[in-house]
Amino acid sequence: MKKLILPLILLLLGVGGGVGAGLFLTPETEELVSDPCGDTSVTPTELAHEETESSDPIPLDGREYARMNNQFVVPIVVGERVTALIVMSLSIEVETGGQEAVFSHEPRLRDAFLQVMFDHANMGGFAGAFTSSSNMRLLREALQGAADDVMQGHITDVLIVDIVRQDVTN
Numbered sequence: 001m002k003k004l005i006l007p008l009i010l011l012l013l014g015v016g017g018g019v020g021a022g023l024f025l026t027p028e029t030e031e032l033v034s035d036p037c038g039d040t041s042v043t044p045t046e047l048a049h050e051e052t053e054s055s056d057p058i059p060l061d062g063r064e065y066a067r068m069n070n071q072f073v074v075p076i077v078v079g080e081r082v083t084a085l086i087v088m089s090l091s092i093e094v095e096t097g098g099q100e101a102v103f104s105h106e107p108r109l110r111d112a113f114l115q116v117m118f119d120h121a122n123m124g125g126f127a128g129a130f131t132s133s134s135n136m137r138l139l140r141e142a143l144q145g146a147a148d149d150v151m152q153g154h155i156t157d158v159l160i161v162d163i164v165r166q167d168v169t170n
Contacts, residue, residue, distance in 0.1 A: 066092045066102040074117045093157035112146035
């Protein structure tokens, strides 16, 4: 047990440093963009709002993404030992203007996502070729179902941005 403490502490420090660097280096979201008509004083939010008013069901430009603030760490337990850790980053696709709702419900979303990931791990979903298309499809569908339960259909997709498996050695 004592042999696992140092790797876990180092992992958490690394994850925390990566998240901090990512937040620090993230560009401002209200940069000016060029409108197709040549007007350069339009912000991305205004441009997306104009495009969604006259479009069919959620065009690609009518979507925005809310990146979950912290990574998810899922232990892989075999017997009574942690044999590996899965570290995942998720982004949530919503209709334009829906980011704020995601961030206000983030604790409930994180709880639901973690439960899905723990269930997936307990079924062996992170064993072997865990990034196979069938495994990833099952995980994405389960994450989308959990998101729908929490946000009642306001989330259009759950994207797995990063996934890493770190085997723990003795």
